[in-house]
Amino acid sequence: MLITDDLPLRGVLKCHCGLPLTGVASRGAGGSYYYYYKCKKSGHTNISAIKAHKQFEKVLELLSLPPKISEKVKKKSREMFDDKLKNSQLKLNQRKSELGESEKKLRNIEEKWINNQIAFETYSHWHKNLTDQIRALKIQIDMYGDKSKELSELFKSELDKLSHLKLIYLKATTIQKHELIKLVFDNRLYYEEGSYRTHFLTELLQHNTLKINNLYNNFFIKKGENDNVFSLGAPRSSPISSSTESMITCT
Numbered sequence: 001m002l003i004t005d006d007l008p009l010r011g012v013l014k015c016h017c018g019l020p021l022t023g024v025a026s027r028g029a030g031g032s033y034y035y036y037y038k039c040k041k042s043g044h045t046n047i048s049a050i051k052a053h054k055q056f057e058k059v060l061e062l063l064s065l066p067p068k069i070s071e072k073v074k075k076k077s078r079e080m081f082d083d084k085l086k087n088s089q090l091k092l093n094q095r096k097s098e099l100g101e102s103e104k105k106l107r108n109i110e111e112k113w114i115n116n117q118i119a120f121e122t123y124s125h126w127h128k129n130l131t132d133q134i135r136a137l138k139i140q141i142d143m144y145g146d147k148s149k150e151l152s153e154l155f156k157s158e159l160d161k162l163s164h165l166k167l168i169y170l171k172a173t174t175i176q177k178h179e180l181i182k183l184v185f186d187n188r189l190y191y192e193e194g195s196y197r198t199h200f201l202t203e204l205l206q207h208n209t210l211k212i213n214n215l216y217n218n219f220f221i222k223k224g225e226n227d228n229v230f231s232l233g234a235p236r237s238s239p240i241s242s243s244t245e246s247m248i249t250c251t
Contacts (some may be wrong), residue, residue: 006035007049008174009056012181015039016192023049045191053193059196060166061207063184077204084183090145099137106130143175
C-alpha cells in the first residue's frame with residue numbers, strides 16, 4: 001500500500017461492506033489535484049478526502065480525554081504503549097532475521113552464477129524473487145522500527161494534553177496516524193451514508209460517550225445482541241451500555 005500524506009486514512013478506513021477504502025486523485029480544470037477515498041465495489045463509498053478529513057477531525061475532537069488526566073489513566077496509557085512497543089520490537093526482530101536470511105540467499109545465488117554453477121534462467125528467477133522479498137522486508141522493517149517508537153514517545157510526551165486528541169493526530173506522521181487509528185478503533189473504522197461508524201472504542205475513551213450524548217442528543221439503534229449504533233445530532237432513544245460495543249457515528 002502506497003503511503004501518502006494526502007490520503008492518511010487510506011488502508012485504515014473501511015467501506016460499510018468491510019473493504020478498506022483506496023485513494024484516488026482527480027485533476028481539476030486548473031491543474032490542481034483533488035483526492036478521494038473510494039471503495040473497489042461499484043456504487044459503494046466515494047467521498048472527497050477533504051470532507052472525510054474534516055469529519056474525522058470532528059470525531060477526534062469529540063473523543064478527547066479530559067484535560068485533567070488521573071495518574072491511573074496515565075499509568076494505563078504508558079503500559080498500553082509499552083506493550084505495543086514490545087510487540088512492534090518482536091516483529092521488527094523477526095523481519096530483520098528474515099532479511100538477513102534473504103540477503104544471504106541472494107549472495108549465494110550470485111556466487112553460483114559467477115562460478116557457472118547455475119543456468120542464467122535459474123539465476124534470473126531466484127534473483128528477482130529474493131530482490132522482491134528483500135525490498136518488502138525493508139519496508140516492513142521501516143514501519144515496525146522507529147515509526148512505532150516515535151508514536152509511543154509522541155503519545156507519552158503529550159499525555160498531559162490528551163484533551164486534544166485531534167492535535168496529536170495532526171502532529172503525527174501518516175504512519176503514526178495509522179497506528180493511532182488502529183489503537184483507538186481497533187481496525188473497525190467505517191464510512192457509511194456520509195458518516196463515520198465504529199463497533200469499537202478503546203477503553204480509555206469510553207467515558208466520553210455520556211458527554212457526547214449530552215452535547216449532541218444522540219440516539220442508539222439496536223443492531224444486534226451486543227451491537228449498538230451511536231449517531232451524532234439525532235434524537236436519543238436509549239442509553240448506551242458500558243458492557244456492549246458501540247457504533248459511533250459522526251457526520
